[in-house]
Amino acid sequence: MLDDAAGNILSKYDPGARRGLTLAIKTNYVTTSLSNCRNVHFGIDNGRIDAGWTDAGRPGNAVNVFALTVHGGQLYAATCDPGKDGAGHVYRYAGGTDWIDCGSPDRSNAISPLAAYQGKLYAGSAWYNMAGSSLPPSPNDTPGGRVFRFEGGKRWVDCGRLAGIGSVYGLAVYGGKLYASSRYKPAAVFRYEGGRDWVSCGTPDGRRVTTLNVFNGRLYGLSLDGGFVFRYEGGTEWSTIGKLPDTTQTYGFATYEGNMYVSTWPTATVFRYDGDDNWANCGRLGKELEVMGMAVYNGKLYAGTLPLAEVYRYDGGRTWTRTGQLDTTPNVRYRRAWSMAVFQGKLFSGTLPSGHVYSIEAGKSVTHDYELGPGWRHLAAVRSGGSLKLYLDGKQVAASGSFNPGDYDLSNDRPLRIGFGDHDYFNGSLSDVRLYNRALTPEELTK
Numbered sequence: 001m002l003d004d005a006a007g008n009i010l011s012k013y014d015p016g017a018r019r020g021l022t023l024a025i026k027t028n029y030v031t032t033s034l035s036n037c038r039n040v041h042f043g044i045d046n047g048r049i050d051a052g053w054t055d056a057g058r059p060g061n062a063v064n065v066f067a068l069t070v071h072g073g074q075l076y077a078a079t080c081d082p083g084k085d086g087a088g089h090v091y092r093y094a095g096g097t098d099w100i101d102c103g104s105p106d107r108s109n110a111i112s113p114l115a116a117y118q119g120k121l122y123a124g125s126a127w128y129n130m131a132g133s134s135l136p137p138s139p140n141d142t143p144g145g146r147v148f149r150f151e152g153g154k155r156w157v158d159c160g161r162l163a164g165i166g167s168v169y170g171l172a173v174y175g176g177k178l179y180a181s182s183r184y185k186p187a188a189v190f191r192y193e194g195g196r197d198w199v200s201c202g203t204p205d206g207r208r209v210t211t212l213n214v215f216n217g218r219l220y221g222l223s224l225d226g227g228f229v230f231r232y233e234g235g236t237e238w239s240t241i242g243k244l245p246d247t248t249q250t251y252g253f254a255t256y257e258g259n260m261y262v263s264t265w266p267t268a269t270v271f272r273y274d275g276d277d278n279w280a281n282c283g284r285l286g287k288e289l290e291v292m293g294m295a296v297y298n299g300k301l302y303a304g305t306l307p308l309a310e311v312y313r314y315d316g317g318r319t320w321t322r323t324g325q326l327d328t329t330p331n332v333r334y335r336r337a338w339s340m341a342v343f344q345g346k347l348f349s350g351t352l353p354s355g356h357v358y359s360i361e362a363g364k365s366v367t368h369d370y371e372l373g374p375g376w377r378h379l380a381a382v383r384s385g386g387s388l389k390l391y392l393d394g395k396q397v398a399a400s401g402s403f404n405p406g407d408y409d410l411s412n413d414r415p416l417r418i419g420f421g422d423h424d425y426f427n428g429s430l431s432d433v434r435l436y437n438r439a440l441t442p443e444e445l446t447k
Helices: none
Strands: 007-014 019-030 033-049 064-071 074-080 090-095 098-101 110-117 120-126 146-150 156-161 168-174 177-182 189-192 198-200 212-215 218-222 228-234 237-243 249-256 259-265 269-273 279-284 290-297 300-306 310-314 320-325 336-343 346-352 357-360 362-368 379-384 387-392 395-399
Touching (some): 019 212, 019 290, 033 336, 074 346, 120 168, 146 168, 168 212, 218 249, 249 300, 336 362, 362 387, 362 395
Parallel strands (some): 033 064, 064 336
Antiparallel strands (some): 019 033, 064 074, 074 110, 090 098, 177 189, 259 269, 290 300, 300 310, 336 346, 346 357, 387 395
16 A cells, blocks of 8 residues: 555656656556556656657547546546437557547446556546536436446446435545545545445535545545645545635646646646645646646656647746647637546547547656556666666566667766656665666576
8 A cells, every 4th residue: 555656766857958867656646537556657858859749549439538547558548428329438548549449337428537446447437517618518418426347348347326426526546445526516525445335535614526636645635616725634524735826626636846736727827735735836837727637757747728728848937838739629619638647658648629639759768557566576777779678577568669879868967866756755665776887688687
């Protein structure tokens, strides 16, 4: 049980120049979902983006990709299909622009959150009010409010309904338990007790707790009711740790450089939590109104917006750099870059209303897209010529695409940091840390 990101093993990285290397065990909570859970990420950069955002296809008839989650070496997408005969689905990425349908667990128009828990993928069903994105109403008014466990193929096991809830918003894993929140009123947070049993965890003064996040051993929640940030105190108790200025809704969490960040509406501002109800303004993203999904990827923090579905990179202070617009659907009021996940060394983002997923590669990365298990593990990150490789317990488990080694001069004047970096302080134990000025052979790594 690990109630925090495992964090960085080491880094030697200059964030201003985007030059250097990072090695981390990454956990990203993105809007509704646990998008990356203990995935090993080794990346290098020299300020390079070899290509812009690439269309990775549309999962089914999706209008919104509510969630992107990495589990068991695969990338999964949870969608909203508001058509009369439509329903929320979960899809598995098959590469290129192809997606494989993993079924529709419920008849409601959306699957909202995804999370890996106890070695399985879980999904929450929801009825999504399309008016919230200024889109025509859905003729499918079937309520959701259930959580399901994926058993492969198109098989889903019903794990119960959240009492009185028609739309599950978020999922999080805390204290060895699965927690779920409600999108609409009545406000509710529940803890899973196995089978089909869920226990109420209360709410702060009747306000909705929607987005969930685990940080430094505590469970936190955001709200669409007043721009608050809450902390769970156990039982049915919650405390308020912030009312963010000029904010009526709080949307997304991220853990970046050992701090917790929160995104907001209606000024598209991101804030950093400095403890004791203190929040630092980290700037507005362009002229956008809302910041939704945020994720740490290869040394930097990225965030998606509304109404243009743009994605920005955080460059320190109050500076955000636009990387592109993902959704260009004409004649709509709002476009959203809602969900994010890091998979196969790239950053993926899902959109509304096009329902497409896009990816980008900044520098070069390699990821082990499985939840790293407990206990002592031997990790090795190797740069050999024009490729990056990851080894786990002496076995190669991942390799990057090829690149020109001359494009990646990683020299910088920043210190080598062991147990810290772009993501978080390392939460665990390190032993026998070694750095070599050459690439070890596979035979050397198996000794």
